[in-house]
Amino acid sequence: MLDILKKPLSRIAFAITGISLLACTMGNGIAKAEGPTFQDVASQVFGQAVGPDNDGTLYVFGLTAKYTQPKYVDGRGPYKSFLKFLPSIRWYDPEHYWTPGSQNEGVFKNEECVLCHTVQTPTIVKDWKKSAHGNLEIRRGLGVKGKDGKPVEGTVGCDVCHGNDHQKLFMPTYKNCGECHPKETAEHRSGGLGSHTHAFTVNVLEFSWHVGKPAEEVAGCAECHAIAENRCDGCHTRHVFSPAEARKPTACRFCHMGIDHDEWAMYNTSIHGCLYEAESATMDWSKPSKKGNYRVPACAYCHMQDGNHNPQQFGTIYSDMGMFQVDRGAPKHKAKRDAWIKKCQDCHSPRFAADKLAEMDAGVNLSFTKWREAAAVIVGCFLDGVVDPMPEGSPPDWYGHYTFSLLPGGDPRFYATSNLERLGLEMICYLTGNVYKAYAHMSMYNQTYGNGSAFEQDRKLIEIKTEAAKLRRFAAIEKKIGLEHKSEAFWQHGEYLDLLPGWIRKPGDVDVEWFKRTDIPHRANADAGVEVHHH
Incomplete structure (x- = not known):
C-alpha cells in the first residue's frame, strides 16, 4: 500500500494546492524553473521517487514521471529543420524512410519465398494465393495482358513487389504498382490540392496541425495521409488487393x-447508408461501379465513377474540408452541378437531384451566417484586448508568431491558445465543415440535430458568446478597480507547452525553395514573406 493512502487528506490537498505557488515549468530549456519541479513536490506528497517515464515504473497518476522523448527520425519538406516523425513512418512513406532490416541473407526465388512465409507469415501467403497476383485462374479470367499485349501466364510473385535479395528488400509504393497499373496510377496522381495525390506531401508536411505538435501525438495523421498518397493498399488491402473490397x-x-x-x-446515416446495411450481403461487389450494377450507391460508385482512381474528379468544389464557403450551385460551377445531377439520374429524377443539391447550397450558406456571427464576437474581444490569454501570453504558434489565430499570419489551433479561439476553431472546422458533409450525403438527421449539425452550431455559438460575455465583464470589473490583468504564466509554459515547435523554430528554418516547386499545389501559409520572431 502506497504511503499516499495513509496521509491525511488535508495534507494532500494542501500540498497539491500549494504547487500552484511554485515555478514548476519543465521542458527544453525555454524557461528553466528555479526551485523544485512539480515532480519533486509530487514525490514528497505521494512518497514515490521521480524517474523517467520509459523505465517501466508504475507512476501514481503519472505525477512523479519525467517525460522522455522517443526516438525520432528527421522530417522532410519545408520545415524539415524541426519537423520529426516516429520511426514507424518507414511503413507509410517507404520511398523516403524505408531501410532494409532483415536478419536473413540470400537471394531467393518466389517459390522459396512462399515456402518460408507459409510458416513465418501464413496469412500473407493465403491472401496472396487468393489474389489476382497469385492465382492464375483469376488472372486468366480477368484477361490480364503483359506489355507485349499477350495474356500473362505467370504470377506476380513476392520478388516483383519486394525484391528477391533479403538484405535489400523494399516496401512498394504507388510507383511500383504503376509498373503494371499505369492507368490507375496516373489517375491517382492527377488530383489537385485536397486530393489523395498530395495528402501527405502537402497536407502533412505543410499543415499546421501536424507540424505544430510533437510527432507521437500526430503519428496517426501522418500515417493515414501517407497511405492515401504513397501506397495503393489503403482501399484494397494487401495481399489480396481485392477490387470488391475497395468498392x-x-x-x-x-x-x-x-x-x-x-x-x-x-453516409452511414443517410438512406443510402441504411440501404447499404440492408442490401450489402446480397450485392455482387465483383461488378464494376457502373450504372445498373448496384441498387445502392457506395462511396466508389459516386466518387470513383467507372473505376477512375482520382476521386477529386467527381467531387464538388474543394473548400478545405468545408471550412471555406462557396456556393456550388452558382452559374460559374454549372458544369460540376450538371455532372452530379446526371450521376444522380442513375436512380433519381433530375428535378429531385437538383432540389436536394439546392437544399445543400442553402444549408451551407446559412451555416456560415452563424460562423461569421461567432467570428465577429471572437475578433471583437481580441481587438478590445480582453481575450485571456492574448497571443503574446500563449506559446508562439509553429510559425514562431504571436498572432491571433483567426487573423492572417496566425495559426488556427485548438491547443495552446485561449478558450475563445479554441471554441471558434471547433465551430468552423468540426461543425460548419460537417454541416456541408451532412447535406452533401443527404444525412437528414445530421443536417439538423446530430454530429456537426445546425443545432450543434447553435450550441457552440452560445458557448462562444457566453465566454466572450464573461471576458468582457471581468475586463470591466478590472478597469473599475484599477487592476491591470496579466495572463497567468501557465498559459505560456509547461512541461507539454515547452515541447511545441514554436519555441524551437528560428529565423531561416524554412526551406523557401520548397515553395518554388511547381509539381505540388502548396497550401496557403504564413511563411510567405513573414519572418519568425519570438519574445
Missing part, C-alpha cells in the same frame, strides 16, 4: 471519419 464504403471509412471530416457518419 465497399467500409474501405473509405478508415480515413473518412471523425469529428473533423465525418463523411462516414454522414
